[in-house]
Structure formats: C-alpha cells, structure tokens
Amino acid sequence: METARFRLRKKAAYALPDICCVCGSPAGRGQIKVYGSSWLSPRLVTLLFPLCEACEAAFNRVSQRRRAGCGYGTVAVALLLVGWVVTFFLGKGEPGHPATGVGMWLLVAAGAVIVAGLLYAAVFPLFISRQELEAYRRVVRAVRIESCNPPGLFGDGDVVIRFAYEPFAALFRKQNERDLLEIRKAR
DSSP states (O other), X not given: OEEEEEEOOTTOOOOOOSBOTTTOSBOOSOEEEEEXXXXXXXXXXXXXXXXXXXXXXXXXXXXXXXXXXXXXXXXXXXXXXXXXXHHHHHHTTOTTSHHHHHHHHHXXXXXXXXXXXXHHHHHGGGGSOHHHHHHHHHHHXXXXXXXXXXXXXXOOOEXXXXXXXXXXXXXXXXXXXXXXXXXXXXX
C-alpha cells in the first residue's frame, strides 16, 4: 500500500487516473465515495475515486442489500415509536387504560425490531457468497482517508490518503505532483 499526502485547497480539483482504483481496469462511470473528517473541523471531506463496472457491481450488490435491511428496520422502528407516542397520549399515561397497554406492546415490538436488526447485521455476511464478500471488501479497502486537516488561517490543509492498489497510487501521484506534500510507502 502506498500513502500519498496532498494539499487540499478550497474547491480544489485533483486529477484522477482513468483506471479503476481497485483493480486497474478501465474506469467506468461508477465512483466510490471516501469520507474523512478532523476533530479540528465539523466539515466532512468527501473524495470520489473511479471504479470499473465489475468493481462497481460487486460493491453495489452488497451495499444495496445492507442499506435495504437498515432502511426497513429504521422505518419500522420509527413507525412503532410514533404509534407508542400516540397511544401514550390517548391513554394519558394511565396504567389501566387500554391505549397504554397497546403502547407498551408497540414499545416492546420496537425493541424486538432493534434486536432483529442487530442480529441481521451480525448474520448478514453469512448470506453473501465468499466471492461477493471479498470483492466488496476489496472495493471498500481500496482507498482510505487516514487523516485530514481542513484549510485554515495558517495553511491550505492536507489529507492523507492510503491506496491499496499501487499502480493507481503511482498514477495518482504523477498526476498530482504539484499538490503532494509527502509520499511514503506504508508498512
């Protein structure tokens, strides 16, 4: 893995190689978003890197299933909690009121959905083939923002990016030499 450190200017554009950051195939229209933040600033740094069609498909297959599970669970919990609040006000918080009993069942159901969601997250990798999971992990681990310092009063700021695919890192370095502060090989 190679780490490239480059200056990050406000609205700065950086050149990207026309190859996939994961495998080196010709880049398609797909991109992977890589996020970084700093405790010095509440702003989130988002960088986009190119993916080929195969790597994009591998990433999307797993991430869409994961997002769907999280999305359905979140909507179910939100609806159950809204129902609980409504029944609480209908029952005026009185323990003997039928609406309060229904509200308690809704609260228990919301807790059950949360537990089911946690179990889904733990068991999710078991429902994916080993090849799909490895392809997904290669994409996720291809580029990582290790640290970033936002632009401030005394400097332009910088970001440290780690690339798993060395040919992409070498091309990235060559195309962005003006902005590089430091280059080092990772251990």
